[in-house]
Amino acid sequence: QVQLVESGGGLVQAGGSLRLSCAASGSIFSGNAVGWYRQAPGKQRELVAGISSGGITKYVDSVKGRFTISRDNAKNTVYLQMTSLKPEDTAVYYCNIDSPIRLFSGQVPSRSWGQGTQVTVSS
DSSP: OOEEEOOOOOEEETTOOEEEEESSSSSSSSSEEEEEEETTTSSEEEEEEEEOOOOOEEEGGGTTTTEEEEEGGTEEEEEEEEEEGGGGGOEEEEEEEEOOHHTTTTTTOOOOOOOOOEEEEEO
């Protein structure tokens, strides 16, 4: 069974940076769109950023200009570089694959999820 493992979260002050990594146990990223999602306490999980197999990216408006998603298919890894972090970015961050149509329409996958990585931004 292919697993997705998120890492790189932590506690950071507002204005700081973090780089999240999403590693797959197999080559499932190849040919698939990959998204980073987040879920804050009491809120629904939402798409933060996505990238197609060809490198086309999508960002939710609240992170545009601050977050950058990238992928390394050879390493089966997708990254999320987060800068100028704000307290409202505090959430558990997850990665997952989806069809490009669903991802770029902002839908959340119905596949199983990894454990995620906690990002906490203090003010």
